[in-house]
Amino acid sequence: MARKDLLDIASLHREEIEFLLDQSTSFKEQFTSSVKKVPSLEGKSVLMLFYEPSTRTHTSFEVAAKRLSAEVTNFDIAQSSITKGESVRETVETLQAMRTDYIVVRHGRSGLPGMIARLTKASVINAGDGAHAHPTQALLDAFTIREKFPNPVGKKVLIIGDILHSRVARSTSTLLKKLGLDVAYLGPGSLVPKYGPENIRRFTNYEEAMAWAPDVVYLLRVQMERQDVQFFPSLREYHRIYGITNDRLAEIRQRGLYIMHPGPVNRGVELCDAVMDYERSLINNQVENGIAIRMAVLDWLTPGGEAPKSEPTFERSFAQLPHLTA
Amino acid sequence: MLLLQNARIASEHSPALREGDVLIVEGKIQEIGTNLAVPEGARVIDARGRVLMPAMFDAHVHFRAPGFENKETITTGSEAAINGGVTGVVMMPNTRPAIDSAAVVAAVLDNAKLRSRIPVYTSGCVTKNREGKELAEIDGMRMLGVQMLTDDGDTTNDPAVLLRAMQYATEFGMFFASHCEVPELAGPRALNEGVMSYRLGIKGSPACAEEIIIDRDIRLARAAGAHIHIQHVSSKLGMETIRWWKSRGDVKVTAEVAPHHLLFTDEHIGDYDTNYKMNPPLRTQADCDALLEGLKEGVFDLIATDHAPHTPYEKAQDFISAPNGITGLDTALVSLYHYFVRPEKFGWDLVVKRYSAEPRRLMGLPVPTIEVGQQAECVLFDTEAETTFTKEFMKSKSQNTPFINQTLQGRVDMVILGTEILLEREQLVVNS
Numbered sequence: 001m002a003r004k005d006l007l008d009i010a011s012l013h014r015e016e017i018e019f020l021l022d023q024s025t026s027f028k029e030q031f032t033s034s035v036k037k038v039p040s041l042e043g044k045s046v047l048m049l050f051y052e053p054s055t056r057t058h059t060s061f062e063v064a065a066k067r068l069s070a071e072v073t074n075f076d077i078a079q080s081s082i083t084k085g086e087s088v089r090e091t092v093e094t095l096q097a098m099r100t101d102y103i104v105v106r107h108g109r110s111g112l113p114g115m116i117a118r119l120t121k122a123s124v125i126n127a128g129d130g131a132h133a134h135p136t137q138a139l140l141d142a143f144t145i146r147e148k149f150p151n152p153v154g155k156k157v158l159i160i161g162d163i164l165h166s167r168v169a170r171s172t173s174t175l176l177k178k179l180g181l182d183v184a185y186l187g188p189g190s191l192v193p194k195y196g197p198e199n200i201r202r203f204t205n206y207e208e209a210m211a212w213a214p215d216v217v218y219l220l221r222v223q224m225e226r227q228d229v230q231f232f233p234s235l236r237e238y239h240r241i242y243g244i245t246n247d248r249l250a251e252i253r254q255r256g257l258y259i260m261h262p263g264p265v266n267r268g269v270e271l272c273d274a275v276m277d278y279e280r281s282l283i284n285n286q287v288e289n290g291i292a293i294r295m296a297v298l299d300w301l302t303p304g305g306e307a308p309k310s311e312p313t314f315e316r317s318f319a320q321l322p323h324l325t326a
Numbered sequence: 327m328l329l330l331q332n333a334r335i336a337s338e339h340s341p342a343l344r345e346g347d348v349l350i351v352e353g354k355i356q357e358i359g360t361n362l363a364v365p366e367g368a369r370v371i372d373a374r375g376r377v378l379m380p381a382m383f384d385a386h387v388h389f390r391a392p393g394f395e396n397k398e399t400i401t402t403g404s405e406a407a408i409n410g411g412v413t414g415v416v417m418m419p420n421t422r423p424a425i426d427s428a429a430v431v432a433a434v435l436d437n438a439k440l441r442s443r444i445p446v447y448t449s450g451c452v453t454k455n456r457e458g459k460e461l462a463e464i465d466g467m468r469m470l471g472v473q474m475l476t477d478d479g480d481t482t483n484d485p486a487v488l489l490r491a492m493q494y495a496t497e498f499g500m501f502f503a504s505h506c507e508v509p510e511l512a513g514p515r516a517l518n519e520g521v522m523s524y525r526l527g528i529k530g531s532p533a534c535a536e537e538i539i540i541d542r543d544i545r546l547a548r549a550a551g552a553h554i555h556i557q558h559v560s561s562k563l564g565m566e567t568i569r570w571w572k573s574r575g576d577v578k579v580t581a582e583v584a585p586h587h588l589l590f591t592d593e594h595i596g597d598y599d600t601n602y603k604m605n606p607p608l609r610t611q612a613d614c615d616a617l618l619e620g621l622k623e624g625v626f627d628l629i630a631t632d633h634a635p636h637t638p639y640e641k642a643q644d645f646i647s648a649p650n651g652i653t654g655l656d657t658a659l660v661s662l663y664h665y666f667v668r669p670e671k672f673g674w675d676l677v678v679k680r681y682s683a684e685p686r687r688l689m690g691l692p693v694p695t696i697e698v699g700q701q702a703e704c705v706l707f708d709t710e711a712e713t714t715f716t717k718e719f720m721k722s723k724s725q726n727t728p729f730i731n732q733t734l735q736g737r738v739d740m741v742i743l744g745t746e747i748l749l750e751r752e753q754l755v756v757n758s
Contacts, residue, residue, distance in 0.1 A: 010525075089643065110527035111598035112644040130646070132527030167527060195520045229510075 002302040005117040005124040008133035009174045017142070017178060023296035024143050028289065030067075040299050041070035047100040048074045049091075049116075050127070051107040056263055056287065057127050057137075061104045064294035073100070088112060092119045101303045105129075110167075123301040131165045137262055138171035140293040142179055144285050145216060148258060153180035158209050160242055161220030161270065162191045162231070168262045169220060173200060184212060187220075187242060190231040206242065210251065216282075217252060219244065219261045219270040235269050244271040249278060258282050327351050327368040328742075330706065335696045336379035338683045341673030348378060350702045353744035358698055371740075377707040379678050380694040381413035381741060382659060385685040386478075386503075386557060386582060386630035388651070389415075389446070391437065392430075393422025398635040398723045400434075404442035406633070406655040406722035408748045411705035411738040415655075416689060417448040419456065420479040426451035428466035435470065443748055447689060449474035449503060452491045458483045464495045473689060476503035478557060479605075481539050483509055485546060492550035501553035501578075501688075506539035506564070507531065507606060516605040516650040522592040528646060533561035533613070536606055540567045548577035555688065556581040558632045560606035562616035569625045580627040580688055583617050585658050589665055590614075594728065600641045600648035601728045604634065621680065622672055628684040629677075631658045635724030656720040657729045659705070660713050663736035668709070706740035713737045 003016070030036060046065040050058055065072045075095070088107070095103065102123045105113045110130030117124040128134040142152075149155050157176055163169045163185050173183040177199065184201040185192050186209045192202055203209035222238060232238050239245070244252065244259065249272065252259065259271070259281045267273055275281060328350040334343035335358070347362040348355060364370055389403035407415055417434065419425035425434060425448055438446035450467035454460045456477040464475065475495055481504065482488040492502060512531035517523045519530025540556055544567070547554035559565055559581055568581045586604065591611050595602045602608055620626050634651025641648050662681070666672050683693045694703035714733040717725050741749040 109644050109646045111646070114598060115642075115644045130527050164524075170525075170527060193524050196524050197521075 003300070004302060004304075005113075005126075006135050006297055006301060007114050007117060007124065007126045009135050009138050009171045009178070012135075012178075014178060017139070017175065020139055020293070020296050020300060021143050021146060023299065024139075024289070024292040027295040027299075028292040031288070031292070037067050037069055039069045041065065041068035044070045044101040045099075046070045046072050046102040046104060046298065047095060047098075047122075048072065049077070049095070049103055049105045051077050051088075051105075052128070054106055054128070056290070057106065060287070060290040061125075061127060061294050064291050065102075065298060067291070068295055068298055070102070070298070088116065089119060092116050096120050096122070102298060102301065121304050123303040125297060125301070128167055131167050131170070133171045134167040135171055136290070136294055136297055137168050138175040139297070140286055140290045141172045141218070141260065141262075142175050143289045143293055144260065144282050145176070145181070145258075147285065147289075148282070149215070154182065155216070156182045156184070156212065156214040157216045157218055158184050158186060158203075158212065158214035159218045159220065160186045160209075162222055163187050163196065163220070164191045164193050164231075165223055166220050172218070173197070184209065184214070188232045188238070206248070213255075214257060216258045216260060217244070219259065219265075221262060221264065222266055222269050235266075239269050243269060244275050246272050246274055249274055253278065253280070256280065260286060263287070327365055328747075329362060329364055329368045329370045330378060331362075331370060331372045332375060333373040333378035333706070334375055336377055336674040336678050337695060338675050338679035341675045343377060343674060348696065350742070353702055353746075355696065355698055355700050355702055358696070373706060375710075376739060377674060377709060378696055379674060379705050379707065380682045380696060381703045381705050381743065382411050382681045383414040383685040383689075383691075384412050384631055384633065384655060384658070384681075385416045385628060385688055386584075387415045387417055387633040387655065388420065388635065389417045390421060390635060392433065396637055396723075399441070400438050400446060401441045402721060402723040403633070403635070403655070404438075404444050404446060406653070406720065407444060408741050409719075409721040409738065410655045410657065411659045411707065411741055412655055413444045413703055413741065413743050413748070414686070414691070415444070415446055416474060416685075417446060418478040419449050419451045419476065424451050424455050425449070425467075426454050426456070426462040428463065428470055431467050431470045431472055443746070444743065448472060449476050449478070451475070452477045452482050452502065453487060456480060458487060461487070461491055461494070464491070464500065465498055468495075468498050468500055473500050474503050474555070475500055476505065476557070478503065478505045481505055481507050481509060485542060488543065489546045489550055492546060492552035496550055496552040501555060502543070502547065503555040503557050504539065504543040505557050506536045506543060506559075508535040508538050511535035511538075515646060516603050516607045517595070517645075518592040518607045518609045520592060520610065522595060526595070526598065526645070531607055533563060533609060536561050537563045537567055540564050544568070544571045544577055544579055547579070553578040553580070555579075558582060558584045558587065558606060558630070559617065559620075559626070560587045560609055560613065562613045565616050565620035565625055569620065569623070572625065581625065582628045582630040583621055583626040584630060584632045585654060585661055586632075586652050588614055588617050588621070589661065590728065595645075598645040599728070600643070600645055601652065601726055601730070603645060603648055603650055604632070604652045605650035618671065622676065626680065628688060629658070629662070629681040630685065631655055633722070634726075635722050636726045637724055638726075641726045651726060653720070653722045653724055653727045656722055657715055657727055659707070659738060660734050660736045661729065663707070663709065664734040668735055701744055702742050703744065704742050705738055706742075708737045708739045709735070711737040711739070
């Protein structure tokens with residue numbers, strides 16, 4: 001099951017997911033030993049191609065790569081310039097000449113890492129593309145939940161917030177469903193699409209969602225910057241309706257629920273300050289586990305192989321449609 | 327002199343094909359019958375049951391010149407038309423500069439006279455540079471033969487501007503063609519809002535963005551007493567809106583549908599396949615079904631391809647960066663045969679009526695028929711042969727079509743325009 005790229009969760013098989021989660025467990029065990037480094041990627045190069053600002057994911061990948069003894073290069077992109085597909089292609093063609101083995105890419109445009117993967121022999125890891133996918137986040141979330149629930153089948157995860165623009169919501173819920181967990185959404189009507197996945201329950205108010213008795217409450221970062229037209233009137237109103245207020249935290253504590261958040265948090269919006277000290281907050285566990293997951297992913301992918309074709313893959317989608325073979 | 331023997335003749339009036347021989351003399355159909363005598367000096371072609379039909383006319387093409395000759399030129403565009411059995415086209419004005427003045431119209435038409443073997447007509451912009459603000463110099467364009475006014479590629483977004491233009495230009499006998507989409511709702515992404523846009527993580531354009539402008543522009547036309555032509559309808563409710571207005575009968579509405587909107591859904595986009603990115607976007611199977619129903623019922627007066635070439639380099643970008651459009655001239659007639667006529671979803675009469683006769687009526691042009699005394703403007707189509715749409719086969723400068731390297735049933739074997747044989751496939755069996 002050699003794989004060149006990790007672009008999304010949808011294309012991962014159950015066995016691959018289990019394998020990655022198990023591998024992460026052994027990498028994590030390494031963290032507490034005196035020698036944190038393993039030599040598995042010695043002599044390999046990892047290129048960090050971040051077109052969107054990111055401290056956590058960027059650092060997490062960098063630490064993971066270094067603990068695998070890989071050489072890490074940061075390709076600095078001017079954060080202010082809007083980078084269209086055309087110039088990204090040129091960049092990738094340049095990078096190809098540098099013979100890097102792995103490219104970790106984050107970009108605001110959905111589907112762009114897939115385009116890069118078709119252009120290069122290097123293994124491409126999607127570190128977040130637009131509202132499309134964030135596979136390593138999903139894996140670290142699943143890993144974090146599995147640490148608390150060794151048999152997570154049937155456990156319930158309530159995801160609260162901006163589902164529409166969230167690649168985390170897409171990837172994490174896809175992965176949790178694949179692992180047999182139950183997922184539900186809660187958020188403003190303008191940010192939870194009606195045409196979203198059919199197998200995911202949708203709640204319209206907090207009380208109803210709590211009555212569903214979730215095991216984990218997963219808060220999404222409210223991203224004001226992605227909103228070209230306002231989706232809700234104010235952050236204060238958002239917090240009142242969907243945020244974890246002190247009162248709601250008391251209820252969560254009483255029910256013994258876990259709280260997760262992909263970070264960085266907006267205090268006073270998704271959650272109140274007290275949540276940061278909540279004993280069942282897994283937010284820091286997520287950060288730590290992120291390194292183990294990314295080590296497992298880097299260790300697992302196989303760069304090289306067939307040079308992929310640069311043209312869009314029309315044949316594939318065409319052939320899949322029975323009504324067209326009339 | 328050309329004698330076509332054993333043809334099956336199609337017309338817009340009947341789904342049945344009439345078998346017979348057709349004698350063409352000096353570009354005119356002189357005789358139709360069975361077992362016609364071979365006149366001396368005539369070239370004889372045994373059509374062996376191929377379908378002989380009036381040549382097609384495409385009322386919606388983007389030939390990209392001036393300004394984007396890397397995508398298409400008048401030459402390559404018109405050759406793609408001939409390759410697909412089309413002998414007349416109407417260009418859209420979203421060139422650079424936009425076709426918004428007599429000077430640009432003159433340049434385009436002069437260029438076409440030199441570089442095209444078929445008549446090329448052009449529409450003109452409603453507003454200067456298609457910006458939706460100032461009116462273009464409409465009568466100047468009319469004097470050079472422009473009849474259709476459109477800001478195609480975009481909606482003329484300010485209803486007051488469009489209403490004024492309609493009130494003004496209708497007096498000169500011109501009509502309006504609308505690309506219908508509320509830009510604030512649609513966004514720039516050319517992807518249907520729905521399950522697929524959610525899965526791909528790209529902001530979608532809801533069908534209501536189209537429905538609203540279809541309804542709005544028809545109402546404006548009614549208020550102005552104008553003729554409104556609705557372009558490339560993609561949605562079920564869009565079709566139903568037009569049907570409702572047509573049933574009222576108090577406004578002149580015509581409408582077109584594109585083959586790709588009948589054939590493909592947003593699901594075809596699969597893993598960000600940019601060949602399925604066009605504007606208006608592909609929607610759902612329910613929309614395809616409704617559009618087909620609308621076509622059969624006559625809600626759509628015509629089929630037009632919205633032939634929109636883009637270079638491989640542009641289309642090989644990520645889905646969001648890649649430009650909107652699909653080519654259609656090389657493939658339309660064969661795909662209509664393969665997916666609709668052959669499985670008997672509709673007959674040749676519909677193809678002839680909607681892709682040959684009605685678009686010419688829209689443009690006030692004579693309608694060719696296979697009848698004695700008519701000019702020969704016809705296509706010989708082999709239903710037994712196949713066409714593989716390789717890069718080499720297609721004459722368009724661009725190959726942004728999902729049909730690339732696909733093999734479909736049916737082949738355009740010969741295209742005749744008056745005294746000229748514009749196209750004759752090598753494979754055609756010829757008796758001398």
